[in-house]
Amino acid sequence: MGTLDDEAIVAQIRADGIDILVDLTGHTEASRISVIEYHPAPVQVSWIGYANTNGIAAMDWMIADAVVLPPEDEALYIEKPLRLPGCYLC
Numbered sequence: 001m002g003t004l005d006d007e008a009i010v011a012q013i014r015a016d017g018i019d020i021l022v023d024l025t026g027h028t029e030a031s032r033i034s035v036i037e038y039h040p041a042p043v044q045v046s047w048i049g050y051a052n053t054n055g056i057a058a059m060d061w062m063i064a065d066a067v068v069l070p071p072e073d074e075a076l077y078i079e080k081p082l083r084l085p086g087c088y089l090c
Contacts, residue, residue, distance in 0.1 A: 026050020
C-alpha cells in the first residue's frame with residue numbers, strides 16, 4: 001500500500017471490513033498515521049512502534065503496560081490504555 005494515497009487506503013480498509021485496526025508505527029519515519037485520522041475502522045489501537053501518545057483523537061486505545069504508560073501519566077494521553085500484564089512487548 002506504499003503507493004496509495006490516504007483516501008485509497010481508507011477505502012480499502014473499509015471495503016475489507018476491518019474491525020480493529022492496529023497501528024504499529026506511530027509517528028516514525030514512513031508512517032501512514034494520517035490514515036488513522038479518517039477513523040476507517042470501528043476500533044483503532046496503537047502498539048509497539050511508538051511508545052507515547054499519538055495525539056490523534058481518532059486513536060481509541062494504546063496497548064501498554066505500567067512501565068511504558070504509568071497510571072499517573074494517563075491524563076497526558078488521548079488514547080485509553082489497554083494494559084497487558086507484565087511487558088507490553090512480545
